[in-house]
Amino acid sequence: MNPLLKTWGAYVRLSSRWPAIASIVPFIPVLALWWATTALEIFPRVFLPGPAEVVRAFVDLVYKGILPEYLADSVVRLAVGAAWGIALGIPLGVLIGVSRSAHRALWPLLLFFQAIGDIAWLPILVIWFGYGLTTMTFVIVYTVIFPIVLNTVLGVRSIPINMHRAALSLGASRPRVLWEVVLPGALPNIVTGLRNGLGYGWRALIAAEIIVGTSGIGFLMFDARRAGSVVEILLGMVILGTLWYIVDSWILAPVERATGERWGLVTR
Amino acid sequence: MKSLRVRNLSKTYFDPYAGTKVTAVRDVSLEVAAGEFACIVGPSGCGKTTVLNLVAGFIPATSGEILLDGRPVKGPGPDRGVVFQSFALFPWRTVLDNVAFGPKMRGIGKLEREKIARQYLALAKLSDAAGRYPNELSGGMQQRVGVVRALANEPDVLLMDEPFASVDAQTRMTLQEELTRIWQEKRPTVLFITHDVAEAVFLGNRVIVLSKGQVLEEIAVDLPRPRAWDVLNEDERFKALTGRVLQLVRAA
Amino acid sequence: MRRRSALTSVLMFLAPFAVLLVLWAALVPYFQVNPRLFPQLGAVVEAAIEAGRDGSLWAHVGASLLRVTVGTALALLLAIPLGMAMGVSPAVSTFLTPLFRFFSVLAGIAWIPIATLWFGYGFGAITFVIFNAVFFIVAYNTLLGVATIPKPLRHAAASLGARRWTMLTEVLLPGALPNIVTGIRTGLGFAWRGLIAAEMIATNVGLGYMLFVARDFYRTEVIVLGMIVIGVLWLLIDRLLLAPLERATIERWGMVQRA
Numbered sequence: 001m002n003p004l005l006k007t008w009g010a011y012v013r014l015s016s017r018w019p020a021i022a023s024i025v026p027f028i029p030v031l032a033l034w035w036a037t038t039a040l041e042i043f044p045r046v047f048l049p050g051p052a053e054v055v056r057a058f059v060d061l062v063y064k065g066i067l068p069e070y071l072a073d074s075v076v077r078l079a080v081g082a083a084w085g086i087a088l089g090i091p092l093g094v095l096i097g098v099s100r101s102a103h104r105a106l107w108p109l110l111l112f113f114q115a116i117g118d119i120a121w122l123p124i125l126v127i128w129f130g131y132g133l134t135t136m137t138f139v140i141v142y143t144v145i146f147p148i149v150l151n152t153v154l155g156v157r158s159i160p161i162n163m164h165r166a167a168l169s170l171g172a173s174r175p176r177v178l179w180e181v182v183l184p185g186a187l188p189n190i191v192t193g194l195r196n197g198l199g200y201g202w203r204a205l206i207a208a209e210i211i212v213g214t215s216g217i218g219f220l221m222f223d224a225r226r227a228g229s230v231v232e233i234l235l236g237m238v239i240l241g242t243l244w245y246i247v248d249s250w251i252l253a254p255v256e257r258a259t260g261e262r263w264g265l266v267t268r
Numbered sequence: 269m270k271s272l273r274v275r276n277l278s279k280t281y282f283d284p285y286a287g288t289k290v291t292a293v294r295d296v297s298l299e300v301a302a303g304e305f306a307c308i309v310g311p312s313g314c315g316k317t318t319v320l321n322l323v324a325g326f327i328p329a330t331s332g333e334i335l336l337d338g339r340p341v342k343g344p345g346p347d348r349g350v351v352f353q354s355f356a357l358f359p360w361r362t363v364l365d366n367v368a369f370g371p372k373m374r375g376i377g378k379l380e381r382e383k384i385a386r387q388y389l390a391l392a393k394l395s396d397a398a399g400r401y402p403n404e405l406s407g408g409m410q411q412r413v414g415v416v417r418a419l420a421n422e423p424d425v426l427l428m429d430e431p432f433a434s435v436d437a438q439t440r441m442t443l444q445e446e447l448t449r450i451w452q453e454k455r456p457t458v459l460f461i462t463h464d465v466a467e468a469v470f471l472g473n474r475v476i477v478l479s480k481g482q483v484l485e486e487i488a489v490d491l492p493r494p495r496a497w498d499v500l501n502e503d504e505r506f507k508a509l510t511g512r513v514l515q516l517v518r519a520a
Numbered sequence: 521m522r523r524r525s526a527l528t529s530v531l532m533f534l535a536p537f538a539v540l541l542v543l544w545a546a547l548v549p550y551f552q553v554n555p556r557l558f559p560q561l562g563a564v565v566e567a568a569i570e571a572g573r574d575g576s577l578w579a580h581v582g583a584s585l586l587r588v589t590v591g592t593a594l595a596l597l598l599a600i601p602l603g604m605a606m607g608v609s610p611a612v613s614t615f616l617t618p619l620f621r622f623f624s625v626l627a628g629i630a631w632i633p634i635a636t637l638w639f640g641y642g643f644g645a646i647t648f649v650i651f652n653a654v655f656f657i658v659a660y661n662t663l664l665g666v667a668t669i670p671k672p673l674r675h676a677a678a679s680l681g682a683r684r685w686t687m688l689t690e691v692l693l694p695g696a697l698p699n700i701v702t703g704i705r706t707g708l709g710f711a712w713r714g715l716i717a718a719e720m721i722a723t724n725v726g727l728g729y730m731l732f733v734a735r736d737f738y739r740t741e742v743i744v745l746g747m748i749v750i751g752v753l754w755l756l757i758d759r760l761l762l763a764p765l766e767r768a769t770i771e772r773w774g775m776v777q778r779a
Contacts, residue, residue: 008611026619047638108533109540115754119716119728120747123735127743128557162356165326170421171346171373180369184360199625203710207629207717218630225633233633237626244625262360262401 023249049231054238057231066220071239074216077133078205081140082198089145089197090190093152094182103153110149118143118204122211131212136205143204144197151193155186188259195252202244269457270337270347270424272300272323277332279318279481292318294481296332300425300474303455307468309517310478316461319478320429323459324350336424346370349423353430355410357402363389363413364398370421388416391450408439412446419454426456430463441497444470448495465514469506470495477516485516559741564748567741576730581749583726587643588715591650592708599655600700603662604692613667620660627707628653628714636722646718646726653714654707661703665696697769705762712754727753 015022031051037043038050061067096103096110118139125135159182167181168174209218217236224232279293293315300306308316321327323334325344333340336347349370357366364385371381389395392412402410411431418426432440444467451458462468468475469489477484489509491500500506545561555563571577607613631652632645639645669692677691719728727750734742 012614022614023618026615026617027622030619104532105536108536112537112751112755115758116747116751117713117716117754119713119720120731120750122720123731124558124740124743124747126735127738127740160354160356162352162354163358165324165344165350166352166356166358166417167369167373168326168344169324169346169348169350169423169427170370170417172369173373176373181358184358187360202625203629203713207713210629210632211717211720221630221633225637228637230634230637233637237630237634240630241622241626245622248625249621262403 023245046228047230049234053231054235057235058239061232061235067239070216070220071243074205074209074218077136077216078140078198078201080133081137081205082144082201084137084141085144085148085197085201086194088141089148089193090152092145093149093190093193094156094178094186096149097153097156097186098178098182110146114146119207119211122208126212131214135212136208139204139208140201144201147196147200148190148193151189151196152186155189155193156182158189159185188256191256191259195248195256198252199244199248202240206240269302269455271302271304272425272457272459273335273338274298274319274323275333275335277319277322277334278330279315279322279327280330292481293322296478296481296483298476298483298486300457300459302337302457304474305451305458305460305472306474306476307460307462307472308476308478309462309465309468309513310484311517312463314478315481316463316478317429318481320350320427320459320461323425324348324427346373346421347424349418349421349426351411351414351418351426351428351431353433355402355407355414355434357410357413357417359402361401362398363394363400363402363405366402366413367417367420369417374421384420388420389413391419391453392416392446406439407435408443411435411443415447415450419450419456424457426458428458428460430461432467433462433464440467445496447471448493452493465517466510469510469513470497470500475509475513477513479517487513487516556738556740559744563741564745567739567745571742571745577749579725580727580730580746581753583723584715584719584728585753587646587726588650588708588711591647592654592711594647595651595654595707596658596704599658600662603659603700604666604688604696606659607663607666607696608692610667613663616663617660620656620663623656624660627656628710629717632714632718632722635718641722643723645722646715649714649718650711653710654704657707657710658700658703661699661706662696665699665703666692668699669695694769701762701766701769704765708757708762712757716750 011021011025015025035051038045038048042048058067092106096106121139121142122135125138129135129138163181163185164177167177172180205216206218206221209216210222213219213222217240221233221236224230224236275297277293277296278291280289280291282288283290296315296319298306308319310316318327322329325334325342325348328342335341341347357363358369361369364382367385367388368381371384376384386395386398389398392415394409394412394416397405397409397413402413405413411434414431415428432443435443448471460468460471469491472489475487475489477487487509491503491506491509541561548558548560559567568577606616628649631649635645635648635652639648673695674687674691677687682690715726716728716731719726720732723729727746731743731746734740734746
């Protein structure tokens with residue numbers, strides 16, 4: 001048999017035993033390509049440093065304590081922003097999903113403000129709040145809230161009407177229907193919205209840190225740019241990508257899948 | 269269990285697509301005595317589902333009254349339990365929790381309501397399914413859960429909206445026999461909506477034929493109980509009654 | 521009757537904005553809000569007229585739109601064929617999917633620092649960021665789209681005599697189109713935001729730049745004007761470009777239901 005096929009077969013079997021393999025092995029050629037490109041000096045070292053240098057910079061920054069601190073800053077900001085986004089977004093989504101008048105009044109505004117985008121708010125936010133945590137939190141909440149609200153509305157509206165009616169005819173009062181039927185029923189969509197929202201929020205955070213930040217991974221990249229140090233820029237990008245990739249693939253995606261399967265019958 | 273009386277019930281609504289008013293139910297009056305099993309049959313679009321939704325309180329009536337033991341009712345409530353064609357079980361709750369939902373709404377404590385739920389599950393021979401989730405069950409089993417969920421709340425009247433239309437023919441016959449067995453034990457007042465004439469005659473004490481939003485005729489079904497399909501399929505009276513109802517429905 | 525209802529729905533869509541404008545016109549002067557914090561409605565209108573008259577508004581809008589168009593066009597030209605080529609083979613697409621998911625995370629804004637290093641400030645860097653944002657996402661979605669075309673469809677086409685090129689244009693491309701269009705929508709969204717972000721720090725013309733420079737002078741009326749223009753432009757792109765595209769392909773062919 002063709003050796004290529006044999007290797008492929010082995011790969012498929014291994015990765016179904018250990019899914020982590022499928023997430024890691026594809027990057028090996030990329031890393032190899034990267035290393036080869038820099039070793040052959042196709043681009044000047046100033047423009048594209050090699051993997052070894054990035055790793056060295058990583059170790060160096062960790063040792064100096066800068067990287068852990070910046071990482072913590074970024075993560076904390078995202079967490080705070082996300083928490084607010086969820087606390088505001090889910091009730092708003094339920095309201096718009098359930099009340100037709102709320103939908104008519106708020107939906108156009110929602111679409112428009114989503115269209116403006118979080119980045120465009122940075123200048124005026126800096127005027128109002130300066131360069132601190134408030135500005136960052138606002139940007140993240142602003143970004144996170146739209147996917148959450150939109151998906152919550154979708155989830156609420158996909159609940160079959162008979163489920164509301166069943167609860168009512170079993171003696172639930174209208175507020176209880178919200179708690180016992182609407183919220184659980186919309187949960188798969190809410191989780192999807194959360195996953196999307198966090199993805200956008202992470203990107204918004206980096207953007208804010210690049211443009212107006214004073215610490216964090218985004219700021220690391222911006223500062224490195226100013227100093228002309230490509231290595232740290234690349235390091236920042238690698239960390240960004242890896243961190244989100246891990247959180248999304250191994251935490252968020254499985255949660256989304258699990259709720260979707262349990263709730264399988266609600267949305268059709 | 270209470271008696272259900274519907275007086276001069278009408279429902280008109282505006283259809284935005286047609287651009288006109290549509291009368292779904294026109295001056296319907298009927299009565300179901302306490303503990304009686306009444307079936308409403310009619311062709312598609314005759315208004316039978318609308319009647320049920322009106323009695324259940326899911327939609328407001330344009331005019332007329334709905335009375336339970338002489339007392340008017342409005343809006344949905346636990347006094348009128350409903351069994352839906354689409355089952356409408358809560359997929360995030362176990363079978364036991366689904367059946368215990370009604371008692372939970374009434375504020376009954378956890379231990380007590382689980383006991384009640386188990387009693388009713390035993391009634392439907394579903395005790396083994398108590399810990400399972402609805403999407404793990406077959407359609408027939410889900411609907412049995414739907415029936416006992418409504419019954420466990422001990423409503424004054426049980427409303428059933430074409431509950432067996434979504435299951436296959438064999439399961440349907442089993443469910444119909446199950447339903448009569450359960451009904452004989454608990455004797456709820458039942459208003460059962462269907463388009464299946466044989467089903468209506470099999471299940472009911474009385475069959476009400478509806479057409480174009482109006483009551484056409486009521487036919488008493490005095491076949492002995494308990495009723496079984498293999499017996500009734502050969503029964504002359506059953507065939508005669510079914511034939512008569514079918515005639516009315518088709519002429520409507 | 522249909523025309524009347526189209527008009528009513530447009531009016532109903534605009535009604536909340538009318539309310540907002542009235543509130544804005546009334547409350548800002550009433551509370552005597554510092555114009556350095558938030559402008560009056562009148563000031564924004566004046567700024568709009570002025571910027572329109574002296575051409576600066578059109579220069580900024582034009583620059584932004586040009587960059588987006590060029591970057592997106594290049595990205596689509598490369599991403600769609602590449603995505604299709606990769607998606608055709610199940611082995612290749614399974615292997616490459618994690619890679620594309622990884623790079624999709626970085627799409628757009630994260631590339632700004634390195635883009636300015638490689639291309640300097642200006643058109644090149646910004647267009648690169650836009651290209652980047654659209655490329656990875658569209659390539660990934662195209663790959664997914666082709667890979668998830670049901671086997672029976674491909675077999676049916678083959679058994680009806682379709683050869684390479686026909687298969688490509690008559691089966692794979694249409695079949696992957698819903699995903700491609702979704703990818704375009706998402707990618708364009710990232711591109712638009714990346715554009716504004718990049719223009720804030722890497723150039724001297726464009727909507728992002730307009731906002732950023734106005735901040736230095738506390739000219740809030742220019743900032744708010746810029747924000748409104750950005751919002752309106754995106755809504756126009758969405759309604760006039762993306763929605764019709766989705767309607768013409770996805771919904772017409774019944775492959776994806778309207779959300």
